[in-house]
Amino acid sequence: MPDSSNALPPAFAAWFGAKNWSPRAHQLAVLNAVRAGDDVLLIAPTGGGKTLAGFLPSLIALGNDPTPRLHTLYVSPLKALATDIARNLTAPITEMGLPVRVETRTGDTPANRRARQRIDPPHLLLTTPESLALLLSLPDAKKNFAELRMIVLDEIHALAGTKRGDQLALGLARLTRLAPDARRIGLSATIAHPEAMRAWLSPGGHDRATRMITGEPGTAPEVAMLIAPGDLPWSGHMGLMAAEAILRRIASAGMTIVFVNTRAQAELMFEALWRHNAETLPIALHHGSLDIAQRRKVEAAMASGRLRAVVATSSLDLGIDWAGVDQVIQVGAPKGISRLMQRLGRANHRMDEASRALLVPANRFEVLECEAAIEGVAAGALDGDPPRPGALDVLAQHILGCACAAPFKPDDLFAEIRAAAPYADLPRKDFDDVLRFVEDGGYALSVYERYRKLFRDADGNIHVRNARIQRQFRMNIGTIVEAPTLKVRLGGRRGFGGITLGEIEEYFVSMLSPGDTFLFAGRRLRFLGIRETTVMAADGGEGDPKIPAYEGGRMPLTTNLADRVRAILHSPETWHRFPEPVREWLELQATRSSLPAPDDLLVETFPRGGRWYLVAYCFEGRQAHQALGMLLTRRLERFGDQPLGFVATDYVLGCWCAREPRNIPRLFEEDMLGDDLEAWMAESSMLKRSFRNVAVIAGLIERMHPGGERSRRQVTVNTDLIYDVLRKHEPDHILLRATRADAAHGLVDLARIAGMLARARGRIHHRRLGRVSPLAVPVLLEVGREQVHGGGGEDALLEEAEALIAEAMGDAGAMA
Amino acid sequence: MPAPWREPARYGIDGCMIAAPIHRASERFLLDPSGAVVWPASRTIIVADLHLEKASSLATRGSLLPPYDSRTTLDRLTLLLSRYAPERVIALGDSFHDPLGLARMAPDDAGRLARLESEQKFIWIAGNHDPAESAMIELREKNFTFRHEASRLAPGEIEFSGHFHPKARIATRGAAIARPCFVADAHRILLPAFGAYAGGLDVTSPPIRALFPRGGQVFLLSRDRIYTFPLAHAAKAS
The missing domain is CATH 1.20.5 (Single alpha-helices involved in coiled-coils or other helix-helix interfaces)
Structure with a gap:
């Protein structure tokens, strides 16, 4: 490759040559773009050498000019990834003898190293969005970042559109002001909206456009369905009946990741696999609640090839490359094509080899979904929405951070914030309201003059009031708010010693009685009790185990995948691919009722056991159906149909009533999103949960601190109570506006409900049946769960x- | 002239409020869903832990909570007093979140509080948050003691106290539901906090459990009635 040797300095060309590698086209393209002074978005599949592409420009520049200064900042969504990258960079740096120092700066970095880094910064600093926010809030931020030349942003597809992404975008806008010469390189997996991502990455207010570089696509993955022998379940999401078949596939491959959708499912699948594991193949468990040390052990065992399989949740979706994985098995419906592709990318990190994957449906509907996903992967049809507008609670945190760093003028800060893509359309009123909130709470009743956090001087500069507020801010940085959890400790014989297995939610613990059995960390444990803030457990519980449930464990079905499922349902000519029971089931549905059409909304009503059931085939995902169920039952109530309950799955919504629901089209009219929505949102506990997050992120209340755990039980401020009071007195307060926006985007999936109702107008296909239809059986089986x-x-x-x-x-x- | 005592049972007939009756030492008390105890025979209402001016107290430490807590608590108190029209109110301490609370109170709210005080007799018991010299440490009447924090009991003594802000989590078929509650056995009645921003301490926590070594009853507050459970049912974790 003559081009590459021209593009690379001799030392680098020699290094590539010694490895018998040649630089990939996109690596060189990034290098050239940076040389031309451009910002770059590199979109490439996993295993494409993205990370090296991101660092090559910096390594080459520093090879020529190793003056001590902070030259490159790297931001990753995972602490572990930052640490891993630091390790991986040492190879090229030492092998080429480059005078370059690399260090990490995360929440785990010891205080003395942090202090030293401020005096004597490394050339390359690897960090997270939270640590960056902290660095930017320090009074010497301006000086520290003045020499910055490169900003490398890894896995931005996992950040853009989230609150962490908002925080990062605001941090970038600030960096651009402090170091106008710094270029950005964004690294992303293949995404559905590359243009939106380019906009997200671009430094607004500057006319240099971000150059988009796309890596060669990897070889298409080979995806097949694995259906366990025997009858296919009508409902359920665990897929445990397939454990034996999965185990056989594990035995026939080198290293397998078994992906599941929830932590509860991970625990159950792990146990089920071991029940059949007569050969005692080394199989491990990995999920986000397990103790970090345990997770690292599993990761190390994977890396060194000591494992044959790992049962994992999204905890392994991102991050470190394990070259040795050669098979991915997804148990349960994949829920989205992008997410599935990300998981498939875990197998075979060599681009020229196809990754092998199996999808294991847990029930009949999931057979359709798996088939739809396989089609989607083959077509490369990614899903995902373009990033939503930036959240106002994150903005509040950022504004306080800016004040902690240095005094500012509101007009200047507003301009800077609008340069961050998520806030490009931020109305001045919202900015002013958020600023007022940060200053003194922003209440109509202004009684906090004496306690304000910020004050304005005669020139209109805004200052932070005192050092205590700066300290308080630094202790509460971040946008991840977790439900309260308790450590799980596996006691020694007499309760001494023992090991920490991980953390489970307080909510689950409150449901346990001493002597109860529960599954956690792949063990069957007996609950002994709570000591301080630790759950004490012993090995070997008996009887039916309980399984810790976690908030937000399940992803909703994406629109993209839902559309494909609907299309399959409506195309009988494709059904020959399905196993006999599924085919029969669909054929029976066509005879007894109707199949949901791509553009209609099929609604069935039928009597059963003295009740009337209404089943709507909306295909908008579980969250949207939950909200829709709340709204529909309100309307049924108003229309006198006496609703008794509802149940939602990813595909359908089922309601049951004491009387026969009659005017179905009226029921689904769009005015539902007016008063009914307002009334429901006002008292919904989902809104209270949202408010808690907003209140913590915006800095209304302090987050719990490590070390402050003793006082944790004496809850000082209950955000539910504050929500009720604020809603009564100032329903339009900026924090309530932020809460409603959050709920509409995340918890309720309002856009999907609105879109569905609009599409359904005049196209409701109502079937009044004498009995339950075949397609309605799965949702009825969910009743009561x-x-x-x-x-x-x-x-x-x-x-x-x-x-x-x-x-x-x-x-x-x-x-x- | 105080208004004539209204027999609260009629609220049950209206279907808007049902208080739970309990009997101690031949006296009848009503546990009201608002979190107050009503003592009809002596025309008394007992409330605990109003924590007035909690928001302004936290504001001094940097949490600028919505400054409407005193107002909300006074709204509730006013409603309660107009429903029962008692002759006196016993406030079981922590009526203010800190000793300077009254000084910080907005003039409107302070005026309303003064008006309530002029309409019925208030007995302010001292709490740990507001150990005012003018307040009483405890009040004894017949077999009954009214104090802030539960203490060792003499034989035959029956105690009403606050301080712990009890709340209970009850497992139901659908979900666990956590609410403020009364906790009682034959000798003690622990009141929930009445204040708008007063949080709660789970009844399974050691300080509350220690007060009821032989078990007790949980009276869970709901919008318009009380739900009764054995303490053991809420006391899930050891």
Whole structure:
């Protein structure tokens, strides 16, 4: 390759040559773009040498001019990834003898190293969005970043469109002001909206356009379905019946990752595999609640080839490359094509070899979804929405951070913030309201003059009030708010020593009684009790185990994949690919009722067990269906149909009523998104959960601190109570606006409901049936498994529980 | 002249509020869903832990919470008093979140509080947050003691106290539901916090469990009634 040797300095060309490598076209393209002074977005599949492409320009530049200074900042979504990259960079640096120092700066970096880094910075600093926010809030930020020349942003597809992405985008806008000469290189996996990503990356307010470079696509993956012998379940999402078949596939490959959708499923699948694992193949477990040390051990065992399989959740979706993985098995529906592709990319990090993958459907509907996903992967049809507008709570945190660094003028800061893509269209009013919130709470009743966090001087500069507020800010940086958790400790014989297995949510622990069995970290544990803030457990529980459930464990079905499922349902000529029971099931549905058409909304009503059921085939994902269920039951109530409950899956929504629901088209009219939505949102517990996150991120209340755990039980501020009071007195407060925006984007999937209702107008296909239809069976089997959320439903449950306990206890529990 | 005592049972008939009756030492008390105890025979309302001016107190430490907590608590108190029209109110301490709370209170709110005080007699018991000299440490009447924090009991003594802000989590078929609650056995009645921003301490936590070694009852607050459970049912974790 004569071109490459021209493009690369001799030392680099020799290094590539010694490895018998040649630089890839996109690596050279990035290099040339940077030389031309451009910002770059590099989109390439995993295994394409993206990271090296990101660092080559810096290594070459520093090879020529090793003056001590912070030259390159690298930001990754994962601490572990930053650490891994630092390790990987040492090879080229030492082998070429480059005078370049690389260091990481994350939440784990010890204080003395952090202090030293400020005086004597490395050339390459590897960090996370949170640590960057902290560095930018320091008074010497301006000086520290003045010499910065490169900013490398890894895995930006995982950040753009999230609150962490918003924080990073604001940080980038700031960096561009502090170091106007710094160029950006964004590294992304293949994405559905490359143009939106280019906009996200571009430094607004500058006229140099970001150059988009696309790596060669890897070889198309070979994806097949694995269906366990025996009848296909009607419902359920765990796929445990396939454990034996999965184990055989594990035995026939070198190293397999078994991906599942939730942590609960990971625990169950791990146990099921070991039940059949007569050969004792080394199989491990990896998920986000496990202790970090345990996870690192598993990762190390993977890297050194000591494992044959790992059962994993999204905890292994991102990050470090394990070259040795040669098979991926996805158990349960993939839910989205992009996510599936990301997971498939875990197998065979060599671009010239096809990765091998198997999809294991857990029920009949999932057979359709797996088939749709296989088609989608073959067509390269990625899903995902373009990044949403930036969140206002993150903006509040950022504004306080800016004030901590140096005084600012509101007009200047507003201009700077609008240069961050997520905030490019930020209205001045929102900015002013957020700024006022940061200053003194921004309440109509201004009583906090004496306690304001920021003050304005005579020249209109805004200053932070004192050092305590700066300290408080630094202790509370970040946009990830987690549910309260407790450590799980596996005790020694007498409760001494033992090991920490990981953390489970407080909510789950409150459901356990001493002696209960639960599954965690791949073990069957007996719950002993709680000591301080630690769950004490012993090995070897008996009886049916409980499985920790986690908030937000399930991803909703993407629109892209849902459309494909709908198309398959409507194309009987494709059904020959399905196993017999699935084909029969669909054929029976066509005879007994109708198949959902791509552009219609099929709604069935039928009587059963003294109730009337309404089943709507919306295909908008579980979250949207949950919200729709809340709204529909309100309307059914109003129309006098006496709704009794509802249940939502990714595909359909089922409601049941005491009376026959009659005016179906009226029921699904778009005015549902007016008053009904307002009324429901106001009292929804989802909004309260959202508000908690917003309140913490915006800095209304402090996050819990490590070391402050003792006081954790004496909850000082309950955000639910604050939400109620604020909503009553200032329903339009900026934090409530931020909460509603969050809920509309995330929890409720409002856009999908709105789109569905608009499409369904005049196209509702109502079938009034004499009995349950075949396609409705799966959702009816889900009845009773779902939780209720807030409001009147809670009272009904309490009444039932009260009666039940009173009955069981007789008068024994009553007061004398 | 105080208004005539209204028999609260009629709220049950209306279907808007049902208080739970309990009997101690031949006296009848009502546990109200608002979190107050009503003592009809002596025309008394008992409330605990109003924590007035909690928001402004936290503001001094950098958390600028919505400054409407005192107002909300006073709204609730006013509603409660107009429903029962008692002759006196016993506030079981921590009425203000800190000793300087009254000084920080907005004039409107302070005026409303003064008006309530002129309409019925208030007995302010001292709490750990507001150990004012003018407040009483405890009040004893008949067999009953009213104090802020539960203490060792003499034989036959029956105690009403606050301090712990009890709340309970009840497992139901659908979900676990956590609410503020009363906790009671034959000798002690622990009141939930009445204040708008007062959080809660789970009844399974050691400080509360230690007060009820032989078990007790949880009276869970709901919008318009009380739900009753054995303490053991809420006490899931050891």
